[in-house]
Amino acid sequence: xxxxxxxxxxxxxxxxxxxxxxxNYTNYSPAYLQWYRQDPGRGPVFLxxxxxxxxxxxxxxxxxxxxxxxxxxxxxxxxxxxxxSATYLCALEASRTGTASKLTFxxxxxxxxxx
Amino acid sequence: xTAVSQTPKxxxxxxxxxxxxxxxxxxxxxxxxxxxxxxxxxxxIMFSYNNKELIINETVPNRFxxxxxxxxxxxxxxxxxxxxxxxxxxxxxSQVQGTYEQxxxxxxxxxxx
Numbered sequence: 001x002x003x004x005x006x007x008x009x010x011x012x013x014x015x016x017x018x019x020x021x022x023x024n025y026t027n028y029s030p031a032y033l034q035w036y037r038q039d040p041g042r043g044p045v046f047l048x049x050x051x052x053x054x055x056x057x058x059x060x061x062x063x064x065x066x067x068x069x070x071x072x073x074x075x076x077x078x079x080x081x082x083x084x085s086a087t088y089l090c091a092l093e094a095s096r097t098g099t100a101s102k103l104t105f106x107x108x109x110x111x112x113x114x115x
Numbered sequence: 116x117t118a119v120s121q122t123p124k125x126x127x128x129x130x131x132x133x134x135x136x137x138x139x140x141x142x143x144x145x146x147x148x149x150x151x152x153x154x155x156x157x158x159x160i161m162f163s164y165n166n167k168e169l170i171i172n173e174t175v176p177n178r179f180x181x182x183x184x185x186x187x188x189x190x191x192x193x194x195x196x197x198x199x200x201x202x203x204x205x206x207x208x209s210q211v212q213g214t215y216e217q218x219x220x221x222x223x224x225x226x227x228x
Binding site: 101 | 119145146148159170205216219222
């Protein structure tokens with residue numbers, strides 16, 4: 001069966017360091033992979049999308065890589081700040097129609113950035 | 116201006132009752148979704164509508180019935196509520212071009228006692 005795994009334990013890092021979060025998947029061939037941020041008591045917020053034919057995508061302090069051979073995506077936050085503390089979710093799309101995008105979410109990794 | 120709004124934010128009710136959650140988006144998107152996030156924080160899609168038409172219908176008990184009166188609104192009606200229905204329900208919307216990124220509402224925390 002399809003499985004999407006993210007670090008189940010919280011990731012604690014010091015301010016200013018680079019946080020690296022992992023998303024591994026099995027029995028899946030996603031065409032797209034998205035990363036979302038979720039704060040307690042709020043809905044997820046879209047951060048980045050990467051396509052299967054892209055190796056890397058950047059946006060400000062964020063970087064996502066996508067290795068379809070390893071079936072893994074890495075999400076990096078450089079120069080991390082306490083405000084980056086949140087749960088980060090990866091979401092895979094096997095395909096999209098012209099009318100909807102069916103996302104399958106991982107369980108998320110909670111990131112805690114301390115001073 | 117709130118992009119995707121849901122009401123109510125909290126809903127506490129007893130087993131066997133029927134309840135509805137409403138969702139509205141002012142982003143002009145054609146596609147809307149309902150998700151369920153359980154106590155383990157696992158977010159799972161339930162339904163998707165495009166321009167009032169049902170597009171995605173996951174394996175959800177038929178006690179759950181979505182309704183889309185127009186493309187800006189997607190409501191979720193739940194009959195005969197059960198303890199296992201307790202969760203946070205999120206509405207989302209997206210364009211059907213570009214990244215198809217989804218915009219989520221604030222969630223409705225449903226507690227069934």
